[in-house]
Every structure is written in structure tokens, then in C-alpha cells.
Amino acid sequence: MIVRERENEFILIEQDNHAIVSGEIMKKWMGSLFHGKKYRQSVDYATRYHDYGWRLFDQQPFWNDHKQAPYTFANYPLSPKTVIYTFGIDEVEKHDPYAALLCSRHYSRFLLHDSSTAAAAFIEQERIRQQRIIESLEDFDTDLFDFHYGMLRLGDDFSLYLCLNEPGVSKENEHYFFQNGIALPKEPGKEVTEKMTLNWSDQHTVSIRPFPFEDKVSVKIIQKVISKKEIMRNGFIKSYEETPYEEVEVDIVPDRGL
Secondary structure: OEEEEOOOEEEEEOHHHHHHHHHHHHOOEOHHHOOOHHHHHHHHHHHHHOOHHHOOHHHOOOEEOOOOEEOOOOOOOHHHHHHHHHHHHHHHHHHOHHHHHHHHHHHHHHOOOOOOHHHHHHHHHHHHHHHHHHHHOOOOOHHHHHHHHHHHHHHHHHHHHHHHOOOOOOHHHOOHHHOOOEEOOOOOOOOOOOEEEEEEEEOOEEEEEOOOEOOOEEEEEEEEEEEHHHHHHHOHHHHHHHOOOEEEEEEEEEOOOO
């Protein structure tokens, strides 16, 4: 679950809904800028379904007693988190092994600096999966795969930018993840990774530079807004289940500034 906290309420965005936004953004990536075109569908699938494992869990999200707030994807307990990761990658692999390879790398990266037994077991499990999938591919190219993984990561980061920030926020008040921009995919054969700068022009428009998409990108962020009083009165899960979804529309356009 992606969570923003206001003074009197929480804004909650389910991980799978965030992934839908990731997929909608990256589907518009300019064809002439995509390397390894035969893998385009796999990359799009990985981006759209990279958080599929959270889909059922986020229907009844957990409450963090210590924080007096919902658990987020960042502080969710590790043992159930690795179960969620594994299930999601398994489901993606049933449809597209190359997409699963991308998702496996994505989740393994999150736990590389975690010294716990659960993290080590997950990383080893995914190392074996990755090796198996790579060996099944006839023409695996490390540089090309790195570019494709950069596409998945860009889609994830871009959607998180939309979900973790209040619409229309000023640059100095953005979530700290994004104040220096987000990484663009590393071009095959190049050593330098460039960055994309993003700014909220207003509550429904984000301007970016460079602009690597075919045209203006329009997305809908599906979220729930739950008052803290409602949670105190009815409990968190009941409040979440009874709160209707709402949509926030955002357009992504080129930054016309200098």
C-alpha cells in the first residue's frame, strides 16, 4: 500500500493500481527510443504487473500499531513481504518468463542490503530463478536487459512520484525520493545514466524534461481517502472496505521551460 498522511486523513493507493499507472505511462514510450523491440511486450507486461502480488493483500491492508498508521510498502513486515514478492513473480512467469526476470531483479534489488535470514533466502531463491530463465533464452544480452530493467524502474519511479506527492506540490516540498529527478534507462553500450526532471505545474499536470513519450500521457490514480476519525470509530479494515474509490486525473506533458 502507498500511503500519504494528512492532518485528519490518510490517502491510500493499492500497489496494483500504482502498477497500472506505471504501465500506462511506459506504454507511451517512443518506439524509436526503445531498444530490443522484440521484448517490448515483455517489458510492458512486467511494468504493468510488477506489483501483482500485492493485489489481494491490499484489499484488507494492515494497521501498524507502533506508527498508528497503515503499513506501507516501505515498512511492511519482511516475512509476508517476501511471500507477496514470490507470488507476484510466480504469476508473471506463468505468462512471460522475460517479464518475470525483470520483476525478480526489481524485488531482489530492494533487499540487497538487508542482512536478515528472510532477505538472504529470498535473494538466493531469485538468483536461482534468474539463472534458470537466462539459460532458457537463446540470445540473452546483459546490456539490453539492463536497459529493459531501467524501463521498468522508470515506470515504477514515475508512478510513485505521482502517488507519493500531493498533487500540485512545490518542488521544495516534493517527496525526497524525487527532488533530484529520476533515472532514465541506461542506453546499451553507454556508461552514463541521465535523469528526468519532473515538476507539478498544477494539481492535474506534471511537466517533464526530456519528454521520451509519443504524446501527452494521461493517467488516472485510483485511491481512497479515509478520515482518522472514521478509523477510530469503525476500525481500519472496515473503514477501508466501506470507503469508495476515487480517481485523480493527471496529464504528463513536456516541460516548455528553458
